Amino acid sequence: MILALARQLRNAGVLGINRRNAEFLSRCNPRALYPRVDDKVLTKQLAGAQGIPIPRLLLVIERTAEIRGFEERLQGTQEFALKPARGCQGSGIVLITKRVQAGFVTTSGEVISPEDLAYHISSILSGIFSLAGLADRAILEELIHPDPVFAALTYRGVPDIRIVVYRGVPVMGMIRLPTRASDGKANLHRGALGAGIDLGRGTTLSAVCRDRVVTHHPDTGAAVRGLLVPHWPTMLHLAARCYELAGLGYLGVDLVLDEQRGPLLLELNARPGLAIQLANESGLLERLQRVDAAPGRLFESAESRAAWAMETFQASQVSVTE
Numbered sequence: 001m002i003l004a005l006a007r008q009l010r011n012a013g014v015l016g017i018n019r020r021n022a023e024f025l026s027r028c029n030p031r032a033l034y035p036r037v038d039d040k041v042l043t044k045q046l047a048g049a050q051g052i053p054i055p056r057l058l059l060v061i062e063r064t065a066e067i068r069g070f071e072e073r074l075q076g077t078q079e080f081a082l083k084p085a086r087g088c089q090g091s092g093i094v095l096i097t098k099r100v101q102a103g104f105v106t107t108s109g110e111v112i113s114p115e116d117l118a119y120h121i122s123s124i125l126s127g128i129f130s131l132a133g134l135a136d137r138a139i140l141e142e143l144i145h146p147d148p149v150f151a152a153l154t155y156r157g158v159p160d161i162r163i164v165v166y167r168g169v170p171v172m173g174m175i176r177l178p179t180r181a182s183d184g185k186a187n188l189h190r191g192a193l194g195a196g197i198d199l200g201r202g203t204t205l206s207a208v209c210r211d212r213v214v215t216h217h218p219d220t221g222a223a224v225r226g227l228l229v230p231h232w233p234t235m236l237h238l239a240a241r242c243y244e245l246a247g248l249g250y251l252g253v254d255l256v257l258d259e260q261r262g263p264l265l266l267e268l269n270a271r272p273g274l275a276i277q278l279a280n281e282s283g284l285l286e287r288l289q290r291v292d293a294a295p296g297r298l299f300e301s302a303e304s305r306a307a308w309a310m311e312t313f314q315a316s317q318v319s320v321t322e
Helices: 002-011 017-028 040-049 114-126 148-153 232-246 276-280 285-293 296-300 302-312
Strands: 057-061 080-084 094-100 103-106 138-141 160-166 169-177 193-197 204-209 212-214 250-258 262-269
Touching: 017 250, 040 057, 040 232, 040 262, 080 114, 103 114, 114 138, 148 169, 160 232, 160 285, 169 232, 169 276, 169 285, 169 302, 193 276, 204 276, 232 250, 232 262, 232 302, 296 302
Parallel strands: none
Antiparallel strands: 057 138, 080 094, 080 138, 094 103, 160 169, 160 250, 169 193, 193 204, 204 212, 250 262
């Protein structure tokens, strides 16, 4: 039965984690370049140098001695996002919406005292949230105000758009929508909802929540399918440009859509998960193979790669099983 299931998934073009690691990560992602995406500070520096829009960096705390007085160093900033530089899957992130006399108010309405927030920063520096458990840095950056187009499909928090990029070509995308179960975080493993996106039109398709296909947001009740993601061609172009930024051939690009600034690069991922296939009800493998078979002129520029992806991977050109 297991062998039959494996054969069925393979025939459907579903990419498994072992094949992803052996055939794509090991071949396309030089280990020496991983710090470009694993370290959010370095990612921001590289993106800024290439003119790729990012959330504004407010403060970086590298040593325990720098925690004292961090409030004053923020120069009265009322809202910000606190993140570990090497964190993953949303761990360690705290979103602050305002300051009050008792401390800091999170997106969930919880009030965190200055002492507790300082302790959290200390935990970040210790590496408790980092990929390898090594000493880390704490990042404080501007808080994103999501485009209101996502309001009906979001429980607090900030939705983001994940685009898988192969050899500089966007091949699959989804929007990750916070839920009550995910505590307002856009992380699928925490219970966020992932909705596939038609690369050609920028409209949402099917959706998955905790490995179950769903049609409506579990908290707001709004239908998921059919939402048009604003600035979609720009987002695909930004994702394609991240190939030159990172130098990695298999890459996850996470974007956010700010109400005022538009599309922004949030972070990059050298090991993007495979649940995006469930969200799209479509396999990745054949799409990767199409990129490998594409003519060489496709790879001349980010513009040509993004345009080819929109034409090739629009919903009318691919079946639900590829």
